[in-house]
Amino acid sequence: xxxxxxxxxxxxxxxxxxxxxxxxxxxxxxxxxxxxxxxxxxxxxxxxxxxxxxxxxxxxxxxxxxxxxxxxxxxxxxxxxxxxxxxxxxxxxxxxxxxxxxxxxxxxxxxxxxxxxxxxxxxxxxxxxxxxxxxxxxxxxxxxxxxxxxxxxxxxxxxxxxxxxxxxxxxxxxxxxxxxxxxxxxxxxxxxxxxxxxxxxxxxxxxxxxxxxxxxxxxxxxxxxxxxxxxxxxxxxxxxxxxxxxxxxxxxxxxxxxxxxxxxxxxxxxxxxxxxxxx
Amino acid sequence: xxxxxxxxxxxxxxxxxxxxxxxxxxxxxxxxxxxxxxxxxxxxxxxxxxxxxxxxxxxxxxxxxxxxxxxxxxxxxxxxxxxxxxxxxxxxxxxxxxxxxxxxxxxxxxxxxxxxxxxxxxxxxxxxxxxxxxxxxxxxxxxxxxxxxxxxxxxxxxxxxxxxxxxxxxxxxxxxxxxxxxxxxxxxxxxxxxxxxxxxxxxxxxxxxxxxxxxxxxxxxxxxxxxxxxxxxxxxxxxxxxxxxxxxxxxxxxxxxxxxxxxxxxxxxxxxxxxxxxxxxxxxxxxxxxxxxxxxxxxxxxxxxxxxxxxxxxxxxxxxxxxxxxx
Numbered sequence: 042x043x044x045x046x047x048x049x050x051x052x053x054x055x056x057x058x059x060x061x062x063x064x065x066x067x068x069x070x071x072x073x074x075x076x077x078x079x080x081x082x083x084x085x086x087x088x089x090x091x092x093x094x095x096x097x098x099x100x101x102x103x104x105x106x107x108x109x110x111x112x113x114x115x116x117x118x119x120x121x122x123x124x125x126x127x128x129x130x131x132x133x134x135x136x137x138x139x140x141x142x143x144x145x146x147x148x149x150x151x152x153x154x155x156x157x158x159x160x161x162x163x164x165x166x167x168x169x170x171x172x173x174x175x176x177x178x179x180x181x182x183x184x185x186x187x188x189x190x191x192x193x194x195x196x197x198x199x200x201x202x203x204x205x206x207x208x209x210x211x212x213x214x215x216x217x218x219x220x221x222x223x224x225x226x227x228x229x230x231x232x233x234x235x236x237x238x239x240x241x242x243x244x245x246x247x248x249x250x251x252x253x254x255x256x257x258x259x260x261x262x263x264x265x266x267x268x269x270x271x272x273x274x275x276x277x278x279x280x281x282x283x284x285x286x287x288x289x290x291x292x293x294x295x296x297x298x299x300x301x302x303x304x305x306x307x308x309x310x311x312x313x314x315x316x317x318x319x320x
Numbered sequence: 321x322x323x324x325x326x327x328x329x330x331x332x333x334x335x336x337x338x339x340x341x342x343x344x345x346x347x348x349x350x351x352x353x354x355x356x357x358x359x360x361x362x363x364x365x366x367x368x369x370x371x372x373x374x375x376x377x378x379x380x381x382x383x384x385x386x387x388x389x390x391x392x393x394x395x396x397x398x399x400x401x402x403x404x405x406x407x408x409x410x411x412x413x414x415x416x417x418x419x420x421x422x423x424x425x426x427x428x429x430x431x432x433x434x435x436x437x438x439x440x441x442x443x444x445x446x447x448x449x450x451x452x453x454x455x456x457x458x459x460x461x462x463x464x465x466x467x468x469x470x471x472x473x474x475x476x477x478x479x480x481x482x483x484x485x486x487x488x489x490x491x492x493x494x495x496x497x498x499x500x501x502x503x504x505x506x507x508x509x510x511x512x513x514x515x516x517x518x519x520x521x522x523x524x525x526x527x528x529x530x531x532x533x534x535x536x537x538x539x540x541x542x543x544x545x546x547x548x549x550x551x552x553x554x555x556x557x558x559x560x561x562x563x564x565x566x567x568x569x570x571x572x573x574x575x576x577x578x579x580x581x582x583x584x585x586x587x588x589x590x591x592x593x594x595x596x597x598x599x600x601x602x603x604x605x606x607x608x609x610x611x612x613x614x615x616x617x618x619x620x621x622x623x624x625x626x627x628x629x630x631x632x633x634x635x636x637x638x639x640x641x642x643x644x645x646x647x
Contacts, residue, residue, distance in 0.1 A: 044447070044550050045549065045550060048550045048551075051444075052444045055441075055444060056441070056444060056445070056455065059437065059441060059459070060455065060458060060459075062518065063458060063459060063461060063462055063518070064458065064461075065477075065484075066462075066470060066473040066474060066477065066518070067461060069473055069476065069477055069484055070469075070473045073476065081476075081482060083482060084481070084487065084491070085482055085483055085484045085486075085487035123363075127360050127363060128360070130357070130359060130360070131357045131359070131360035133356060134352075134353040134354075134356035134357050138352065138353040138356075140353040140354065143353075149364065149368075150364070152628075153364075153368050154575075155575045155579075155627055155628075155631060156579075156627070157581075157599075157600055157620070157623060157627070158579065158581055159579075159581060159600045159603045159620060160371075160372070160375060160620045160623070160624055161367070161371045161375075162604070162607075163375060163607055163613055163616055163617055163620065164370075164371035164372070164374035164375040164378065165371050167378070167388070167391050167613070168371060170388060170389065171390070171391070174389060174390070189366070189367060190367065192363055192367050193367045193368065193371075196360065196363060196364070196367070197364075197368075200360060253466050254467040254468065255467075255582070256467060256468055256581065256582040256585055256586060257581045257582065257585065257600075257604070260585070261608065270466070270468070271466070271467075271468045274468055274469070274472060285476050288472060288476070289473065289476065292468075292469035292470075292472055292473060293469075295466060295469055296465050296466055296469045296470075299464060299465070299466060300461060300464045300465060303460065303463075303464035304457050304461075304464065307457065307460060310526075311526060311530055
């Protein structure tokens with residue numbers, strides 16, 4: 042039975058308006074990144090007065106964008122790898138074994154997810170400063186320190202999602218592997234991990250995206266050499282001028298890798314979120 | 321892998337289940353789970369438990385910039401930081417209360433709108449039509465864009481002289497008498513709300529879409545046979561079936577929006593305008609701009625207590641509803 046035309050029309054109108062709302066900033070980002078400076082400092086124009094790729098060349102020299110890019114890549118990549126690897130082991134333990142303190146562990150992991158980042162920012166800041174004073178290890182301002190702070194949000198999320206995902210992998214599979222003489226680690230690595238790949242990819246994508254977009258810790262815990270993209274983009278505003286065309290070009294450049302990766306792995310993410318959140 | 325096949329289909333077992341299989345959850349070796357948990361435990365200790373203990377200790381100290389280098393020597397101040405935070409007649413407490421109320425109002429509006437738009441889009445896109453896949457991918461773009469890149473574009477759009485918003489509202493549609501200021505003053509609340517909904521609704525869309533996939537098609541077919549129209553099906557089948565999904569979704573959206581720092585920080589900078597002074601930025605400002613870490617910590621602890629209470633009440637309410645449903 043075909044839906045009535047009133048439904049079809051409301052659907053068309055709603056989805057068109059929504060698409061416009063979603064794409065408006067994307068259009069502004071793309072079109073402004075191709076405008077000469079005069080176009081973005083004067084009154085807003087829908088179309089550029091002349092197309093130029095100049096902003097895309099200038100972004101690399103106005104601020105050390107390449108360095109920020111590498112910093113972001115290292116920090117987000119390392120935080121992702123660490124949290125996924127560690128979460129795989131602990132989620133396996135929680136999903137497959139009974140042990141004393143299991144409930145305490147899961148409740149703790151679950152509840153730290155709701156804590157505001159600001160709660161950890163001050164203490165971690167002081168902790169790093171003190172460790173630095175006492176041992177000379179410079180955690181504050183270093184990439185390592187930033188990676189560690191990013192685990193505050195990526196680790197609990199990864200553990201929580203992977204528990205849900207491992208629970209959906211039939212226990213019979215890895216128990217059969219144990220019967221066949223695999224050790225528990227063998228069962229995890231040969232059976233459970235391959236079966237849970239969509240969930241693991243989803244967790245990795247999510248952890249990478251949040252680390253790539255994180256602003257709070259990055260703005261406090263970095264210095265000139267370790268600054269990430271999140272903070273680095275502020276460098277396009279000088280006292281005299283705001284290079285909006287360059288800001289838009291740089292925003293586009295830093296967005297393309299994550300958006301492309303996200304859209305490619307979208308299926309996994311949806312499947313992972315379904316297992317983790319919907320069930 | 322014949323064993324796997326055998327075990328996956330229990331009825332095919334030749335011994336009819338005579339030998340007990342290892343039961344799920346049976347302890348293999350007592351130490352193993354702890355060994356597997358060890359890396360996570362160490363890190364949890366390092367990034368969560370130790371900082372929380374430090375945070376609570378700090379909230380009882382008079383911790384200003386003079387004691388940063390060695391905060392252990394900061395003098396104890398008892399409950400002074402807390403007293404100051406909740407003294408609503410004095411400037412610090414008054415500002416905190418204001419920021420708290422702004423955050424609550426903002427969060428309720430933002431979560432409501434995100435849920436509404438996300439659910440509407442997911443429901444309208446439940447049935448296949450041409451271009452649905454493309455549209456679905458487009459709708460996820462705000463969610464996938466890095467916060468600072470997306471929000472900085474909105475900052476550009478909200479500019480007073482060269483922004484799109486004023487150009488459209490004032491120059492093209494003549495809806496406003498003057499070019500408005502969007503990032504300072506009272507309008508900043510609506511600017512923040514717009515950006516927050518723009519960024520947040522795709523998550524609701526994603527989760528509701530996933531939830532819709534779990535509703536059996538037969539329910540709709542049966543309803544259609546009984547003569548139920550599209551809107552009736554929505555009210556009688558779709559929305560009730562989404563109940564459990566919505567409970568998780570609303571809680572997650574609430575916590576994210578309430579704790580959001582990135583959006584207001586990129587939109588307004590270190591000091592948000594009064595009308596859009598969200599609590600995260602407020603605490604950041606109290607700690608890192610006015611350098612009063614003790615008060616900032618006390619505010620963080622109070623915020624945490626509030627979130628724990630809200631989550632507890634919410635979980636208690638929704639789980640009671642769930643169990644009464646089951647009965």
